[in-house]
Amino acid sequence: MSCPICGSKYKEKMPQIGKHINSRCVFCHTLFGIKDTNDCCVYCTYSDKICPKAQMKIKKNK
Template identity: 35%
Template sequence: MSAIVLESTITCPECGHPKLETMPSDACLWFYECEACHMLLRPKAGDCCVFCSYATVVCPPRQQSSKNCCGH
């Protein structure tokens, strides 16, 4: 089993602003506000969190299994 990655770059789909963030290790993040344009990001359909939708690395719970962290 490989190590869990906690840092991921999330990119706003509206303005393209990237930001390196530390993900929570035990929870989904359902909302994220872009610091540049203030758009409120929500997960895309079928994704459990904003990191799974808009970031370079999926969330830690999803890294640990093939399912979405909310059980889908």
Template identity: 40%
Template sequence: MEVILESTITCPKCGHQKEETMPTDACQYFYECEYCKTILKPKPGDCCVYCSYGTSPCPPVQQGGKNYCC
């Protein structure tokens, strides 16, 4: 299975979208929206901001399955 490294994060407050390259060795817990400066944190049950607000889950989850946590 090929791991997708690009994910578009959508800010839940203002709707701003930005494509980001995800880290391959760790989950990203915080993310600041460049437009409204809101600090995003994962939703309950998600391990990182990419799993909560991105178009692709983080690489560790892609490799380990849905219940894998970074």
């Protein structure tokens, strides 16, 4: 995960269920959310990997 405010990069375990539209930076403690309405969740927006829900959609469309 990359914080859009302070730029810190940190690892965070992605939950397997639910839609997470907010996250809190572990360094600066700023709460941030998705920036694009097309994004599934904060992991799809700020992580280098997409969330499990988005991964399943890709697998189904192949």
